[in-house]
Amino acid sequence: MKLREGLYLVGSGSWGFDLSDELDCHVYLLDGGSEAALVDAGGGRNMDLILRNIEQDGVPLDRVRTLLLTHGHADHAAGAAGLKEALGLRVFAAQELVESLAVGDGWGISLGPAKAAGLYPADFTFRPCAVDVELKDGHTIPVGDCTLTVIETPGHSAGHLSYLMEKDGIRYLFGGDAVFFGGRIVLQNIPDCDLQAYLRTIKRLSELAVDVFLPGHLCFSLRDGQRHLNAAMEALTRLGVPPNLT
Numbered sequence: 001m002k003l004r005e006g007l008y009l010v011g012s013g014s015w016g017f018d019l020s021d022e023l024d025c026h027v028y029l030l031d032g033g034s035e036a037a038l039v040d041a042g043g044g045r046n047m048d049l050i051l052r053n054i055e056q057d058g059v060p061l062d063r064v065r066t067l068l069l070t071h072g073h074a075d076h077a078a079g080a081a082g083l084k085e086a087l088g089l090r091v092f093a094a095q096e097l098v099e100s101l102a103v104g105d106g107w108g109i110s111l112g113p114a115k116a117a118g119l120y121p122a123d124f125t126f127r128p129c130a131v132d133v134e135l136k137d138g139h140t141i142p143v144g145d146c147t148l149t150v151i152e153t154p155g156h157s158a159g160h161l162s163y164l165m166e167k168d169g170i171r172y173l174f175g176g177d178a179v180f181f182g183g184r185i186v187l188q189n190i191p192d193c194d195l196q197a198y199l200r201t202i203k204r205l206s207e208l209a210v211d212v213f214l215p216g217h218l219c220f221s222l223r224d225g226q227r228h229l230n231a232a233m234e235a236l237t238r239l240g241v242p243p244n245l246t
């Protein structure tokens with residue numbers, strides 16, 4: 001689904017637009033011309049639907065070379081191994097997640113608690129995935145004629161990253177599960193969810209002057225996206241916490 005020139009939504013589940021498997025987060029495709037990148041991988045239960053969407057949007061599969069993960073939760077990262085294998089992708093993720101992704105559970109993934117809570121079926125599997133490039137704050141990633149900058153945005157989970165891109169005077173934020181439409185957030189009862197880190201993340205995101213707001217679920221905004229980040233920040237200025245989605 002084309003969002004803007006060179007930007008597509010190729011995966012999205014039941015917390016989104018049902019473009020692919022119900023457990024998939026939003027999977028964005030950024031086409032930089034000579035090469036393209038996916039942001040997040042979805043849950044890996046029906047990769048073929050994502051591949052079909054890429055092709056239907058007119059981007060050749062062999063142009064897709066990179067997978068950028070926002071964080072380790074299964075709806076974002078369990079599909080990484082399959083996509084890496086199918087497309088020969090290089091997988092980029094936060095340094096903190098490398099060991100957990102290599103085993104498919106643990107710190108930053110929390111699959112056990114998520115299954116126990118009924119968020120995933122008992123037979124759900126997270127295929128281990130090797131990370132090729134370990135990311136830290138401020139790293140830049142070229143994708144054809146686009147460049148993304150890594151912003152560490154912990155709080156929702158450990159090793160959570162956002163990716164900021166400026167192109168033709170427009171600022172894009174691939175924000176993962178940090179802040180959602182309307183300024184809502186997802187605090188969860190899992191060991192690596194960190195409220196104080198989350199509050200620092202919201203403050204930082206409130207200073208970005210984003211135009212195109214591309215979160216990991218629910219609605220996105222193609223103009224004036226900063227208002228969602230500002231809405232989260234307004235709750236903090238009242239000594240409150242933004243409304244929680246869960």
Ligand SMILES: [Zn+2]
Nearest residue numbers: 071073156177
């Ligand atoms: Zn998440």
